Amino acid sequence: MSAAVHHILxxxxxxxRLAWLIGSGSRTYELLTEEAAAANGLNLEExxxxxxxxxxxxxxxxxxxxxxxxxxxxxxxPVSSPVRWFGEENAYRSAHYYLERQHSGASAPxxxxxxTRKAALGLDKWYSDTxxxxxxxFGTLVEVRPS
Numbered sequence: 226m227s228a229a230v231h232h233i234l235x236x237x238x239x240x241x242r243l244a245w246l247i248g249s250g251s252r253t254y255e256l257l258t259e260e261a262a263a264a265n266g267l268n269l270e271e272x273x274x275x276x277x278x279x280x281x282x283x284x285x286x287x288x289x290x291x292x293x294x295x296x297x298x299x300x301x302x303p304v305s306s307p308v309r310w311f312g313e314e315n316a317y318r319s320a321h322y323y324l325e326r327q328h329s330g331a332s333a334p335x336x337x338x339x340x341t342r343k344a345a346l347g348l349d350k351w352y353s354d355t356x357x358x359x360x361x362x363f364g365t366l367v368e369v370r371p372s
Contacts, residue, residue, distance in 0.1 A: 230260050234276065241283035249277050324358070324366075335359050336366055 234257055237244040247253040258276065262269040316325040324338035340353040358366040 227260070227264075230257050230264075233257060234261060238276075238279050241281040242285050244280040245282040245284055248280055248282060249273065335369075 233247075237248060247257075258273050259269060261267070262272045265272075316323070318324075322338060322340055324336050326336050336358040337355055338358065339355050342351045357369050359369055361367045
């Protein structure tokens with residue numbers, strides 16, 4: 226019997242809410258007890274009767290009360306898709322990044338950028354600290370630390 230099956234059957238004996246969710250009558254319970262009986266060479270019906278006798282059942286709360294702090298900013302996880310850039314001559318944007326070329330001043334030409342993410346609730350946005358980049362010998366932008 227796998228450690229996971231053993232652990233879940235024990236947790237069902239300790240937690241009446243878990244027993245109510247996946248206890249007798251559920252397909253999950255059938256699979257768990259079938260594997261436990263087969264692994265230990267026991268009669269399936271006897272195992273189920275013994276295990277069910279050790280269970281207590283407590284209904285899972287059907288009304289969940291949740292308070293959401295309006296000051297909390299929940300950030301959507303970054304998308305794992307490749308970055309697709311679009312923009313003009315001196316600025317590029319993607320779903321989560323913004324880059325702009327500094328083309329005047331003593332430090333030109335360097336690029337600066339930041340990561341942007343939208344909050345899951347509302348229209349708030351989060352911006353990372355500004356990052357600075359310079360092109361290497363092959364034209365690839367490399368991040369540099371400001372001195």
